Amino acid sequence: MATRHQAREAVIGLLYAYDLGNPEIKKFAEDILEEKKIRNRQREFALSLFNGVTDRLKEIDEELKKHLESWDLDRVGHIERAILRLGAYELMFSELDKAIAINEAIELAKKLGTDQSPKFINGVLDAIAKKRGEVSEGKPKA
Numbered sequence: 001m002a003t004r005h006q007a008r009e010a011v012i013g014l015l016y017a018y019d020l021g022n023p024e025i026k027k028f029a030e031d032i033l034e035e036k037k038i039r040n041r042q043r044e045f046a047l048s049l050f051n052g053v054t055d056r057l058k059e060i061d062e063e064l065k066k067h068l069e070s071w072d073l074d075r076v077g078h079i080e081r082a083i084l085r086l087g088a089y090e091l092m093f094s095e096l097d098k099a100i101a102i103n104e105a106i107e108l109a110k111k112l113g114t115d116q117s118p119k120f121i122n123g124v125l126d127a128i129a130k131k132r133g134e135v136s137e138g139k140p141k142a
Contacts, residue, residue, distance in 0.1 A: 002038045006088060007046040008104055010036045012112060014050045015082035024055065045124040053089045060088045079116050083108050087125045091132065098129045 002010075010033055017025045025032075029050055033043050053060060063071050064084055073081065087105035090096050102125045109117035 001040075002036070003040040004042065004045060005104065005107065006036075007042040008037050008049065008106060009111070010038050011049045011053075011086055012045050012079065012082045012108055014046075015053060015085060016078050018054060019078050019081060026051075038092050049086060049089065052093060056089065056093065057085070060085050060092065062126060063092060064088055066122065067124050067131070077117075079112050080109065080114075080121065083113065083117070083121055084124055087121065087126055091125060091128050098132075102126060102129060110136075113118070 013036075014029055014032065030043070033039075033046055057135050060103055068076070076084065083105050085124055087101055088110075090101035090104070091098055094101070102122060105121050105125055105141060106118045109121040113121070
């Protein structure tokens with residue numbers, strides 16, 4: 001049985017394809033998840049994340065742009081952009097503990113991104129969480 005982490009990793013693949021200009025990926029998302037053995041509750045979880053990000057993409061991107069400092073979102077690598085979007089979605093719209101959302105994104109960046117990706121992802125998502133007053137120094141507020 002797949003874990004939530006594996007479901008998130010599959011969502012990154014879907015978001016990557018979507019970002020590369022393949023909006024039709026939405027029609028095949030369930031089949032792709034099945035191929036990756038993401039089933040039952042984890043498939044529902046993955047689909048809710050993927051659809052949540054794509055449905056709120058403009059709002060998520062606007063929030064990301066506020067925290068990219070000297071970076072342009074279009075210059076961020078596709079994988080890193082997918083991870084940032086998923087992480088920002090979880091920070092902004094889910095009830096997941098903010099520190100866990102950030103840690104999941106960092107772990108995905110370690111596995112899928114470059115050597116600099118985890119630090120970059122952490123910095124942007126931590127800034128979003130701090131703006132929302134929910135994380136202080138990487139720890140949940142007591």
